Amino acid sequence: MKFSENWLRQHVATDATRDELAATLTAIGLEVEELTPLGAQLDGVVVARIVSADKHPQADRLQVCQVDAGNGTTVQIVCGAPNARAGLVAPLATIGTRIGDITIKAAKLRGVESSGMLCSARELGVDADASGLLELPGDAPVGTPLADYLGLPDASIELKLTPNRADCFSVRGIAFDVAAACGSEVAAFDAAPVPAQGDAALAVQLDAGADAPRYVGRVIEGVDASRATPVWMAERLRRSGIRPVSLLVDVTQYVMLELGQPMHAFDRDLLRGPVGVRRGRQGEALTLLDGRDVVADPGFLVITDADRAVALAGVMGGADTRVTEATKNVFLEAAHFAPSAIIGRGRRLGLHTDAGHRFERGVDPELPRTAIEVATRLVLDIAGGTPGPVTEAVLPEHLPQPRTIALRRARLARVLGLDIADAEVERILRALGLGVEANADGWTVTAPTRRFDLAIEEDLVEEVARIHGYDTIPTTLPGGATRLAAPTETRVPEQDLRRQLAARDYLEAINYAFVDARLLETWQAQAGAVPLANPLSAELGAMRTQLLPGLVAALARNAARQQSRVRLFEIGKVFEGRDPGPGNQDPEQRPAPVETLRVAAVACGDASSEQWGEPARRVDFHDLKGDLDSLVALSGAKLDYRPAQPAWAHPGRAAEVLRDGVAIGAIGELHPRLQQALGLDHAVVAFEVDLAPLRERAVPRARTLSKFPSVRRDLAFVVAEDVSWQAVADTVRAAAGAVLRDLQLFDRYAGKGVESGFKSFAMGLILQEDSRTLTDREVDAAVASVTAALESAHRARIRG
Incomplete structure (x- = not known):
């Protein structure tokens, strides 16, 4: 979450300095990831207008500009910016002004006098753009100090929020935490209803049940969408990391940043109505605002216009009904969508949007109507128009309800290890916007609907602790006896298996649990493979069903680097997808894959390291069988082998591995076709078996040795x-x-x-x-x- 410091201070008054504010935010769990000061030294920089711009007589890339600085006279400035032109309003640093490490002085550039400097945004420290002069609106008052005009100095603050703090994806949400930590109060917010002045409205229909229990909309007719976004709004958006686009779009973005409620604006004249929310249909196509064509399915929620999909609910609007500067009538919408209905949908399409980011974590179900009223007032104040009545569709039985939680005084003291005064506890909880009622044992607390993370007593204890200050909680060592867990004799420790293989000249490899789906097909091991919805790369697109594909790939990489003798082993999990059952094709609802821990080993080259004591020979099936037998010998058991033909193995040179009559894996030489496909020049022998049966061992029991001869x-x-x-x-x-x-x-x-x-x-x-x-x-x-x-x-x- 990125926002403007001045914007936050408008919602909560505090005497804390910028550094103190940043430290406080981090201390209460809202980690400040980046803080960028903006416009710290702008004394002497004013709004100015270029009256004329003529080519410099001695330089092709310079212009001699006459500039109106608002003091009744013009000053001559030599400027090399490519966008310098007559009529442009831009910042002017007057003589004596200090910009960074430079003090502006009168000077001659190629023989022409220059009395000041026209500035770019980067030179002033208000933006990173250095491509030309900072262009100000044409109606900016000439002669006004730039700091006053742009609301500077300021700072852009970026927080690294944890997923449970969805309420802090808004300036006003952060203000509650700051108020509690700084001992102040959140300023009152004007969200008074805007009365309807016309009858224009669109009917709204909800057909998605608990996934979309509230939808609020309003038609505003006769707006002037070509009006420029006000400087104060555009600057707050920029300092929050959002580029201003157009007035109507900027209003919806502004309300989302201030309140936390994502919104969307439709061109009313492109809608046929009624507007609805329903599940997508298989193969349903629409074009999004960014121009990409997508295909929905029942896993998505869509906004509909006369039953045609016009937007992906909670993700992104559609291009066919978007607002432009030519829009005259606008339909504003704000809705509540359940997090489970939105989470992961954008990632399936390779999208990440601010709206989706908020809806996935949870948005206050009571915000949509407030957001519509605030957005309506902004549109009317800036672009005019005639508002119609607010249309709201709601399914009350599916809306999240405020939770009532009991907080016991004794429990609070026991968990924190210190006593906090009742008055301080009540102040903290009320400052956070929670309802508090004292009782004999403590308090009955009502969590607001925006706080999805407050559900049990321990959540309230955490709130009191982080606001009161973690540094005030005493550090004490835990008391009581420590229980020692004795290792079981019925299982061979996994580390012993690792040591045994290392002792037999193997090196341990650790491969990704994700592999290329095409590699599994080469090994004929694609059955049960689980594809990833959002893989790190195409080469890591599926969960492995065997250890050997990755292990042999590692062997091949070593062999390609002049390693003639390679012996590797790996202990890791393999994954097999489970059938979701008939009619359940939603990837979000499929059962988790079955995980099995296995051990695998591969070897190629000589059986022994280079030496002179015996003739060299190639490693073979029996060498690897001996290594596998040595593993099971740690448990005092023996393995059985019977001829088999795994898909990856050489015919007649492979066997199924059994323990106590149960198959636990396979051992053998790689099939020549597989070796060729993998680019291996030498024969490779390998085994892969389930780890759990290898570790099982009986408890040792003593018995008398026979005194009679055998x-x-x-x-x-x-x-x-x-x-x-x-x-x-x-x-x-x-x-x-x-x-x-x-x-x-x-x-x-x-x-x-x-x-x-x-x-x-x-x-x-x-x-x-x-x-x-x-x-x-x-x-x-x-x-x-x-x-x-x-x-x-x-x-x-x-x-x-």
């Missing part, structure tokens, strides 16, 4: 090539039963002695009992059971 039997079976070791191992464990303590695969062979299409698995069975020594008969029975099971399940036979 027995080992080594067996070799021939099975078909397509039979996996995992399937064989599962069968062996099921057949051997409780006596099988461990199973080791110590050889896999295919070649001479084994027919084509088959392979041999050599395994060791470790058998043991806790209560006795196993007999040869029991061992032979277990081996026979395993042999029979393998023959039945996999057509295996003992290798001769």
Whole structure:
């Protein structure tokens, strides 16, 4: 919020200096982000008129001007401004005036005497424009001190407001806080109704329910819209960061800045009537004031004229019904829109407007009629005209009502840690515009409708604290014992997983949770992707559904920078959109995506760093599998693997990862087509699994080791090539039963002695009992059971 210091002081009288005022605003939570003094040294600068402007005899870019300074004589000024011309009214710095670090003296420029200086806005410190002389209105009184004419000195103050302080998006709203902090009162405001002088009116219809519960309008006929905006109004707009456009538009902007109520002016002769508010229709098109064509949908509110959309409610008006200097009859509107109906709508179209900024945060529902009366008076005073009656449509059941909140004296003292006198509490609350009624326990406070942020007792405690002064609240250490939370044994700490991967030569990467939607399509991972309504860039347009696309992209960037061996891991969230259900296509109402924490790793290049102790070889599936097994080993568990074909993986070189029979992710080598699409020259192996199953571990339980010896039997079976070791191992464990303590695969062979299409698995069975020594008969029975099971399940036979 940007505003003029003098404008604020018109609403609240205070003896505070400019610096004290700025410090007070920041201290009460309205942070002053920028303060720009304007026109601090203008003594000796007067309003002057150029009578004639002739070319300098010795310089092409200079003119010799005769200037009327209002003292009955003309002075000669040599000027190089491109807009210097006869009849122009501009500021004149007379001899002896100090402008910045320069004192104006009589001088000769290229042989021609000059007795003063015609000034630009930048030279005077009232604006940043240095393109030419500051052009003043033609009716400006010549000879008047410029400071008096422009209402200077002044300052432009910009506040950095928090979203909850919507009431401070107006000069008058800020005045209440200043009055409370400075011990003064807000000046009375003249918003007396302007009586109707004609019958011209437009009917108003509300068809948006709680989204638009109030709409106020008024027709004013016979206005002279070509009249110039008064200097005092134009200067206040400029100092508030708004460029004056035309009288009718400037009036609506002025009222919005002063009261906080956005308004709009329609050309009445371009309206057919009646005017209404409703939800947009799918594909409904209109052209906005800035010239862009937009398409509405049921997520937008639109202002209608005879059922045609003429404006986006709370965002921007339409070009077809805009006012111009040729407008004779104007229709002024002011409405109340629910924040939920406006929030995010402008961003969907790439728009940010002052009106939308206010409506998104909440505007006082009681302001529209006041704003119409104030705007009417301004239009009549400046441009004349005949006002019609005020037309108002309202749905009372949907209007926010003033809240009544109990503030307990004891609670206030307990939270703040100090006692504040009842009289001071009441003064603060009343100065803020709140209704206060004392009772035995404290006060019953009625919050005005403009204060959307006041709902519970703690809100009132905060109001008293910030106005009384945070620096007056004593600093005390909290008392009582501190409860220490013991780490659980049922989960492996996430940091331990990070340390384990770092110990195995991986570097941690942190990627954006947003990726290019086209990258997800390349990975065939676009299913469930959630697009962003307002992405930072096109390359960050969707929420990631996998970690690997971003991680492999990071690997590719490193490989492109001559890093032949890259090993990266990431722990982060992936997101999957949920079905909003039939008929619910409003992006604002869709359920939040499902978040899943995962761990992923990628590797390429040599398996080991460069060294001389063993031959170099490329990292492969089994290297990465060993790294993943080392992670789950921290929980004392084991992972199972079964052949699978993820969309991103090389056929025959990938597997699904399971824990306790539940799939938790995948591991494998990148598909050659994907490698080519990503510009990778070498094979890349990767895994991505859910993090939560890796962290689960059973509470350690002690048990007695068996005192009896174990027995080992080594067996070799021939099975078909397509039979996996995992399937064989599962069968062996099921057949051997409780006596099988461990199973080791110590050889896999295919070649001479084994027919084509088959392979041999050599395994060791470790058998043991806790209560006795196993007999040869029991061992032979277990081996026979395993042999029979393998023959039945996999057509295996003992290798001769």
